[in-house]
Amino acid sequence: MLHILRPSAKKMPKLIEEWRSKPLTYTEIGCTRFEQVPPGYNKDKHRILLGKGESTFDKAKCAIQNWKMYDLGWMDVHRPVAPIQEGEVSVTFIKLFGIWFSAIPCRIVYTIDETNNNKSLFGFGFGTVQDHPEIGEEKFLIEWDHNSDSVYYEVCAISRSGHFLTKCGYPVMRCLQKRFFRDTLQSILRNSKVD
Structure with missing residues (x-):
């Protein structure tokens, strides 16, 4: 579903329910x-x-809960108000050439919130819903390794083209994906700094 203009706030609840x-x-x-x-x-x-x-x-966990991985300037997300939970739908908008376009729906398919003797993990994975131009799943994860005391942010995506436009524009899609990965790492790094 391609939108040259963002759907209005009034239309979003209906679209979310559909997705x-x-x-x-x-x-x-x-x-x-x-x-x-x-x-x-x-x-x-x-x-x-x-x-x-x-x-x-x-702080990194809070950044994920508040979807700061999408705080990029050229990308925006309409996200659930509810806590991150399975079944919730988010919709991403991309700004290209000065125009916000595209409504890209995903649904949370699993959450991670666990601690054992060696690690604490927090995050979630969401998958593409019908009307998404790609097919696949993405994971956002914060990991605290208790042995080294190190905290990591990880994003992992498994995807393929799902629409004739993304197949035709495959190099452009891959560039956008690489830009997203680079920028999301920096956004979570900024939002998890301890004062």
Whole structure:
């Protein structure tokens, strides 16, 4: 679904409800959690050291909860008001050539919030819903390694083209994906600095 103008705030609840009931566009649900790459998909994985200690982990976790990974200037997200939970729908908008366009729906397919003796993990994965120009899943994860006290942010995507425009414009889509990965790492790094 291509929008040259962003859908109005009045239309968003109706669109969200439609996408909540539409099917996911792939069957390998949860593939990013364990980084299993189905045949025919691209895998992109990027990881950055955010700092050390519990306070860095807490700030990074808060950044994910507030969707700061999309605080990029050229990308915006209409996100659930509810806490991150399975089944919630988000819609991304991209600004290209000075115009906001495209309504890109995803649905949260799993959440991660666990601690064991060696690590604390927080994040979620969401998958593409019908009307998304790509097919696949993306994971956003904060990891606190208790042994080294290091805190990392990781984004992992498994995707392939799902629309004739993304197939025709494949090099452009890959450039946008690479830009997103670079910028999201910097956004979470900025938003997890401890004063």
